[in-house]
Amino acid sequence: MLRRAIRLLAATLLVLPAASAQSVDTAQYLPVARSLLGAGMRTMNAYALLRELVDVAPHRLSGSDGQRKASDLTAMMMTRLGFTGVRQEKVMVPHWVRGKTEEAVVAGPTPYRLNICALGGSVATPGEGITAGVVEVHSFEELRSLGPRAKGNIVFFNRPMDPTRVVTFEAYGGAVDQRSRGAVESARAGGVAALVRSMTLRLDRVPHTGAMGYNDSLPKVPAAAVSSVDADSLSALLSRTPGLKIHMTLDCRTLPDAPSANVLGEITGTEKPDEIVVVSGHLDCWDKGQGANDDGSGCVQAIEALRLLKSAGLQPKRTIRAVMFTNEENGSRGGRDYPVEPARQHEHQVAVLESDRGSFAPRGFTVEGDAAIVQKARRWSPLFALFGAAEFTAGSGGTDISPTIKTGVPGFGLDVENQRYFDYHHSDNDTIETVNPRELELGAIAEALLCYLISEEGL
Amino acid sequence: MLRRAIRLLAATLLVLPAASAQSVDTAQYLPVARSLLGAGMRTMNAYALLRELVDVAPHRLSGSDGQRKASDLTAMMMTRLGFTGVRQEKVMVPHWVRGKTEEAVVAGPTPYRLNICALGGSVATPGEGITAGVVEVHSFEELRSLGPRAKGNIVFFNRPMDPTRVVTFEAYGGAVDQRSRGAVESARAGGVAALVRSMTLRLDRVPHTGAMGYNDSLPKVPAAAVSSVDADSLSALLSRTPGLKIHMTLDCRTLPDAPSANVLGEITGTEKPDEIVVVSGHLDCWDKGQGANDDGSGCVQAIEALRLLKSAGLQPKRTIRAVMFTNEENGSRGGRDYPVEPARQHEHQVAVLESDRGSFAPRGFTVEGDAAIVQKARRWSPLFALFGAAEFTAGSGGTDISPTIKTGVPGFGLDVENQRYFDYHHSDNDTIETVNPRELELGAIAEALLCYLISEEGL
Numbered sequence: 001m002l003r004r005a006i007r008l009l010a011a012t013l014l015v016l017p018a019a020s021a022q023s024v025d026t027a028q029y030l031p032v033a034r035s036l037l038g039a040g041m042r043t044m045n046a047y048a049l050l051r052e053l054v055d056v057a058p059h060r061l062s063g064s065d066g067q068r069k070a071s072d073l074t075a076m077m078m079t080r081l082g083f084t085g086v087r088q089e090k091v092m093v094p095h096w097v098r099g100k101t102e103e104a105v106v107a108g109p110t111p112y113r114l115n116i117c118a119l120g121g122s123v124a125t126p127g128e129g130i131t132a133g134v135v136e137v138h139s140f141e142e143l144r145s146l147g148p149r150a151k152g153n154i155v156f157f158n159r160p161m162d163p164t165r166v167v168t169f170e171a172y173g174g175a176v177d178q179r180s181r182g183a184v185e186s187a188r189a190g191g192v193a194a195l196v197r198s199m200t201l202r203l204d205r206v207p208h209t210g211a212m213g214y215n216d217s218l219p220k221v222p223a224a225a226v227s228s229v230d231a232d233s234l235s236a237l238l239s240r241t242p243g244l245k246i247h248m249t250l251d252c253r254t255l256p257d258a259p260s261a262n263v264l265g266e267i268t269g270t271e272k273p274d275e276i277v278v279v280s281g282h283l284d285c286w287d288k289g290q291g292a293n294d295d296g297s298g299c300v301q302a303i304e305a306l307r308l309l310k311s312a313g314l315q316p317k318r319t320i321r322a323v324m325f326t327n328e329e330n331g332s333r334g335g336r337d338y339p340v341e342p343a344r345q346h347e348h349q350v351a352v353l354e355s356d357r358g359s360f361a362p363r364g365f366t367v368e369g370d371a372a373i374v375q376k377a378r379r380w381s382p383l384f385a386l387f388g389a390a391e392f393t394a395g396s397g398g399t400d401i402s403p404t405i406k407t408g409v410p411g412f413g414l415d416v417e418n419q420r421y422f423d424y425h426h427s428d429n430d431t432i433e434t435v436n437p438r439e440l441e442l443g444a445i446a447e448a449l450l451c452y453l454i455s456e457e458g459l
Numbered sequence: 460m461l462r463r464a465i466r467l468l469a470a471t472l473l474v475l476p477a478a479s480a481q482s483v484d485t486a487q488y489l490p491v492a493r494s495l496l497g498a499g500m501r502t503m504n505a506y507a508l509l510r511e512l513v514d515v516a517p518h519r520l521s522g523s524d525g526q527r528k529a530s531d532l533t534a535m536m537m538t539r540l541g542f543t544g545v546r547q548e549k550v551m552v553p554h555w556v557r558g559k560t561e562e563a564v565v566a567g568p569t570p571y572r573l574n575i576c577a578l579g580g581s582v583a584t585p586g587e588g589i590t591a592g593v594v595e596v597h598s599f600e601e602l603r604s605l606g607p608r609a610k611g612n613i614v615f616f617n618r619p620m621d622p623t624r625v626v627t628f629e630a631y632g633g634a635v636d637q638r639s640r641g642a643v644e645s646a647r648a649g650g651v652a653a654l655v656r657s658m659t660l661r662l663d664r665v666p667h668t669g670a671m672g673y674n675d676s677l678p679k680v681p682a683a684a685v686s687s688v689d690a691d692s693l694s695a696l697l698s699r700t701p702g703l704k705i706h707m708t709l710d711c712r713t714l715p716d717a718p719s720a721n722v723l724g725e726i727t728g729t730e731k732p733d734e735i736v737v738v739s740g741h742l743d744c745w746d747k748g749q750g751a752n753d754d755g756s757g758c759v760q761a762i763e764a765l766r767l768l769k770s771a772g773l774q775p776k777r778t779i780r781a782v783m784f785t786n787e788e789n790g791s792r793g794g795r796d797y798p799v800e801p802a803r804q805h806e807h808q809v810a811v812l813e814s815d816r817g818s819f820a821p822r823g824f825t826v827e828g829d830a831a832i833v834q835k836a837r838r839w840s841p842l843f844a845l846f847g848a849a850e851f852t853a854g855s856g857g858t859d860i861s862p863t864i865k866t867g868v869p870g871f872g873l874d875v876e877n878q879r880y881f882d883y884h885h886s887d888n889d890t891i892e893t894v895n896p897r898e899l900e901l902g903a904i905a906e907a908l909l910c911y912l913i914s915e916e917g918l
Contacts, residue, residue, distance in 0.1 A: 041623040164500040166847055166901065201897065361876050363847075388625055388822075388876075417820050417847075417876050419897045438660065438878045442625065 025457070026382055033383045033449050035312045040445040045307060047437035049077060049300035050359075054290040054432050061120075061287045062327040063095030063258035070283050071263050074299060074324050078265030081307050083322070085268065088261035091337045093327040095258040096121055098287050099251030104195065104224065106237060107131070107245045114234060115205045115227040118252040119179060119196065119212040120286065120330045122223045129249035130154070130222070132192050136238055140177070140185045151190030154246055156238075157182045158197045158231050161422065168418045169357070172199055172425075176210070183223040184215045193248055194223040197231040200422045205229045208427040209286050211330045222250050260284075260326040262334045262341075267306055269319040269455065277320045277451045278352040279305050282328035282335075282400050289430030293421065296432075297440055298355035299324045301414070304444035309452055316455035318350060325400035328356070335400035339407050351454045352405060353447055354398030355414035358421040361439040362414055362446045364391030369410035373459055377412070380453050389446045391415060410459055412450060414443050484916070485841055492842045492908050494771045499904040504766060506896035508536060508759035509818075513749040513891050520579075520746045521786040522554030522717035529742050530722050533758060533783050537724030540766050542781070544727065547720035550796045552786040554717040555580050557746055558710030563654065563683065565696060566590070566704045573693060574664045574686040577711040578638060578655065578671040579745065579789045581682045588708035589613070589681070591651050595697055599636070599644045610649030613705055615697075616641045617656045617690050620881065627877045628816070631658055631884075635669070642682040643674045652707055653682040656690040659881045664688045667886040668745050670789045681709045719743075719785040721793045721800075726765055728778040728914065736779045736910045737811040738764050741787035741794075741859050748889030752880065755891075756899055757814035758783045760873070763903035768911055775914035777809060784859035787815070794859035798866050810913045811864060812906055813857030814873035817880040820898040821873055821905045823850030828869035832918055836871070839912050848905045850874060869918055871909060873902050 040046075057070035071088055078086045098118055106112040135150050137143040138159040143150060157178035165171035175197075182194035198208035207225045214220045226234065238244055263283065269275060281298020285291025302322040309320065326334035339349070353365075364384060367374045377392045384390045396402075397411025405411035416439075424430040499505075516529040530547055537545045557577055565571040594609050596602040597618040602609060616637035624630035634656075641653035657667035666684045673679045685693065697703055722742065728734060740757020744750025761781040768779065785793035798808070812824075823843060826833045836851045843849045855861075856870025864870035875898075883889040 037625070038623045041625075044622070163503070163897070164497045166496070166500075166845065361878050386625065419820050419901070420895050423895075436879050436882070438622070442878070 026379060029383055029453060032312065032314065032452060033386050036308050036445050036448050037386060039308055039311050040441045041438065044437045044441050046300045046304040046440045046444045047435065049303055050292060050296050050432060050435060050440065053296050053300060054292055058290040059287040060283060060285045060291055062093035062260055062284045062330060063255065064287070067260060067284055067326070071261050074263050074283060074303065077303055078322065081303070082310065083265035083267065083306060085264060085266040088263050089341050091260050091262055091326050091334050092257045093260040093333050094331045095255040096330060097253055097255060099124060099253065101249050101251045102224065104226065104246055104248040106234065107247055112237070114230040115207050116195070116224040117207040117209050117288065118250045119223045119225055120209055121212050121254065122183065122250060122252055123220045124251045124253055125222045125249050129247050130192055131245055131247045133243065133245055134238060136235055143185055143189050146189065148190065153191055154193040154195055154248065155182065155186035155189060155191040156195045156234065158235055160197060161199060161201050163201055168201060168422050171201065172422060175199060179210050179225065180212050183212055183221050184218060187218040187221045191221060193221050196223065196225050198225045198228050199425065200228055202423045203228050206427045206429050208425060209288055210426045224248070224250060262326055262338055263324040264321055265306065266319050266321045267309060267316060269317050270315045271317040273319050274346060275318040275348045275350050277318055277350050277454045278323050278401070279320065279447050279451050280323040280325055280352065280354045280400060281356060282326070283324035284327050284329050286329055286426045288426060289424065289428045290432060291430060292432045292435050293358040293424050293430050294426065295328065295356045297359035297435065301355045301440065301444040301447055305448035305451060308445060308448040314452060316452055318455040320451045320455055328400050332399055336403050339404045349404055349409045351410050351412060351459055352397065352401040353412040353414070353450060354401045355443055355447060356398045357414065357416050357418055359435040359440040360416040360418065360420065362387060362389035362416050362443045364389050364393065364415045365450065366395030366397065366413040366415050367392055367410070368395065368397040368405050373410045376459060383449060384446060387442050387446050389442065414447060416443065485838060488842055488912060491771065491773065491911060492845050495767050495904050495907050496845060498767055498770050499900045500897065503896045503900050505759045505763040505899045505903045506894065508762055509751060509755050509891060509894060509899065512755050512759060513751055517749040518746040519742060519744045519750055521552035521719055521743045521789060522714065526719060526743055530720050533722050533742060533762065536762055537781065540762070541769065542724035542726065542765060544723060544725040547722050548800050548802070550719050550721055550785050550793050551716045552719040552792050553790045554714040555789060556712055556714060558583060558712065560708050560710045561683065563685065563705055563707040565693065566706055571696070573689040574666050575654070575683040576666040576668050576747065577709045578682045578684055579668055580671050580713065581642065581709060581711055582679045583710045583712055584681045584708050588706050589651055590704055590706045592702065592704055593697060595694055602644055602648050605648065607649065612650055613652040613654055613707065614641070614645035614648065614650040615654045615693065617694055619656060620658060620660050622660055627660060627881050630660065631881060634658060638669050638684065639671050642671055642680050643677060646677040646680045650680060652680050655682065655684050657684045657687050658884065659687055661882045662687050665886045665888050667884060668747055669885045683707070683709060721785055721797055722783040723780055724765065725778050725780045726768060726775060728776050729774045730776040732778050733805060734777040734807045734809050736777055736809050736913045737782050737860070738779065738906050738910050739782040739784055739811065739813045739859060740815060741785070742783035743786050743788050745788055745885045747885060748883065748887045749891060750889060751891045751894050752817040752883050752889050753885065754787065754815045756818035756894065760814045760899065760903040760906055764907035764910055767904060767907040773911060775911055777914040779910045779914055787859050791858055795862050798863045808863055808868045810869045810871060810918055811856065811860040812871040812873070812909060813860045814902055814906060815857045816873065816875045816877055818894040818899040819875040819877065819879065821846060821848035821875050821902045823848050823852065823874045824909065825854030825856065825872040825874050826851055826869070827854065827856040827864050832869045835918060842908060843905060846901050846905050848901065873906060875902065
């Protein structure tokens with residue numbers, strides 16, 4: 001490993017001449033980096049934590065029993081590991097509940113059942129369901145161009161994620177308006193429901209849920225995701241079946257806001273205990289699959305990062321805090337409340353890290369802050385080359401840490417190999433069997449090292 | 460995509476000041492890179508080819524019917540796609556056949572059946588099997604230190620791959636001597652068989668086969684791989700069971716050498732048709748799983764690379780040749796014969812590329828050649844950043860292209876995210892369901908672009 005480390009260091013420094021002035025800084029942390037790497041890869045403990053999390057609480061949607069179990073479990077994990085300041089900071093969260101019935105059947109002599117699931121936040125259909133025609137569109141513009149023809153119909157939004165986008169998050173960003181605003185635009189056009197092609201780059205029969213919203217000045221119509229295979233089938237059926245009708249039934253509902261919490265645990269800083277480096281994920285997830293990648297991974301990596309630092313016998317100057325945020329999926333209340341929680345008044349947040357892009361092999365970090373922060377972080381890049389994670393690029397930190405970043409705190413998002421992420425995202429596919437223990441652990445190790453470097457060196 | 464491309468270009472050029480003189484060269488190929496990317500990601504054709512290959516010929520060990528079917532199929536694929544010069548260059552290959560019986564049972568009141576498989580090239584046990592005691596060792600040195608205690612026993616080599624090696628190929632390199640030379644060292648110590656812990660970083664019950672050799676001056680003893688879980692169980696049993704015996708039966712055998720072939724297909728160069736850029740994989744694979752990652756992927760990526768260039772309407776100056784090598788797994792005869800085949804006398808090999816590290820997301824290329832070649836290739840790095848594959852590092856090209864590289868031809872190995880590779884390698888786990896169509900296609904696109912750049916610009 002040493003030979004490789006030296007080769008990587010040499011190679012990286014070769015192309016980073018500006019970093020040479022800091023190379024002494026960087027080199028002194030090489031033993032720490034190697035120690036964290038060895039301790040992580042020998043134990044693969046992040047995977048064991050994830051196994052425990054998804055076994056105890058596979059479904060962790062805000063306000064659910066599963067979420068409460070997950071909060072208690074992760075607090076217990078951190079206590080068990082000897083973290084300090086383990087606590088739950090109360091956050092009130094939306095409480096939406098999926099119904100028992102989620103059906104969409106193409107009527108006809110041989111009815112065809114589409115695989116659908118309600119979008120998070122959707123209202124129910126009337127008890128007897130909705131029977132209506134279908135108009136297929138690929139954009140809100142196309143929907144508007146239909147004029148009154150959408151009236152009384154189910155609006156079927158069927159624009160796929162762009163497969164030519166190599167960064168799958170960009171492909172998601174280019175399609176997700178259909179999910180988040182489809183019900184609003186359907187209602188605006190006089191539609192009676194929205195049926196949205198699942199946000200995935202894979203062709204399969206699994207529907208992918210996710211957040212959606214309403215506009216209080218428009219009728220609230222029910223909205224569901226349909227699997228990519230069924231979206232293609234429905235499109236083909238529509239093209240050859242004039243007057244095709246769908247019977248759709250959903251019995252989901254929204255309950256009053258419920259108590260939830262951000263869960264915190266720490267290694268207290270030896271010199272500047274009130275200066276905080278946060279490493280985080282979000283503990284809530286959709287009620288499909290097990291939220292193993294979104295974002296069980298990020299939570300267990302945060303806990304594992306602190307465990308690795310403790311097991312290496314490191315005593316950071318600043319406090320390093322693991323945070324399991326609540327309610328990322330349908331409200332972001334945990335992230336919103338964190339920086340304004342009264343306890344924050346006595347603290348200085350030095351940096352916030354989040355892992356919320358799945359359990360895959362790390363490639364580096366996106367950095368959200370001014371250019372000097374990016375440059376400063378890049379000094380450390382040769383150390384991260386040990387883990388194959390040397391890329392520090394300007395980019396978004398993460399949803400939960402965004403409100404804190406907006407207060408002027410630099411943010412870092414663990415960047416990972418992302419081709420498979422939307423195969424699983426928000427669906428029954430997101431289970432622990434898709435997680436590779438080594439890839440998951442490497443992310444935790446990279447986070448541990450970055451937290452430690454920031455703790456010791458500042459930003 | 461353009462915005463990202465520009466950002467990546469800018470970022471890469473920023474850290475590669477030496478490349479600025481060549482940035483004009485590089486920029487002119489950006490439309491080609493984007494065209495290949497679009498054509499590949501929209502069709503995902505490499506996956507369709509792989510599906511066809513593993514359906515027609517899941518087992519393709521040298522000398523087998525499956526291998527012949529695979530040669531004919533890939534020749535047919537290339538003819539179907541309009542490649543020129545499609546042909547099979549004859550190569551004689553070893554012909555080893557796994558038997559119907561592969562058993563190793565720990566004797567005792569409640570017999571425990573270990574999951575094993577013969578190593579490729581092993582002799583059979585006597586028909587009634589071998590019953591013998593077991594000595595566990597972790598190195599050849601430890602075996603030698605046992606002196607006569609190994610005599611008459613089965614030698615159990617149980618040193619795991621080092622989990623702390625981030626580059627899994629290095630972990631493999633540090634353990635595979637047990638598989639390749641275990642039978643020889645067992646025989647040298649007076650042992651009656653070799654049982655080798657599977658070369659994998661995963662704990663499961665699937666044995667991983669692979670090549671092994673004999674020394675003609677020593678007895679040939681049978682050799683088998685045992686799954687990692689069973690290796691741990693056997694080790695635990697040994698520690699508490701004095702005199703433990705195993706009954707082991709294998710009925711594999713080696714037949715006379717058989718005819719096989721390297722399969723070739725081309726896009727003929729418009730200006731320098733006798734100057735050849737090779738892009739390759741190996742078509743043979745072990746008789747376990749489907750060889751989807753090792754190395755069906757590399758073969759279909761080579762075909763897909765040429766298809767992409769044709770579909771983009773590109774007419775390369777030099778000839779670009781796809782080669783499916785034969786017999787990488789147990790003899791490397793295809794790679795050995797390629798540079799000395801009479802047809803090569805009228806050709807100049809400009810560069811040889813190989814993909815043989817699995818179907819995973821590409822990160823760049825290893826470059827085997829003098830330092831000037833590495834520097835020259837790095838000029839193009841910003842283009843490959845489009846595919847997340849911008850890393851050009853000095854390193855081995857690949858087993859099949861190694862004999863050609865030794866004649867002075869620069870070699871390039873597709874480098875990929877490799878954490879999962881040995882989970883599947885040489886075992887029943889290596890099936891198409893482990894392959895992500897996008898990751899596979901990105902590798903083919905990166906290869907297509909590199910072939911084209913070398914064709915147009917030389918090296």
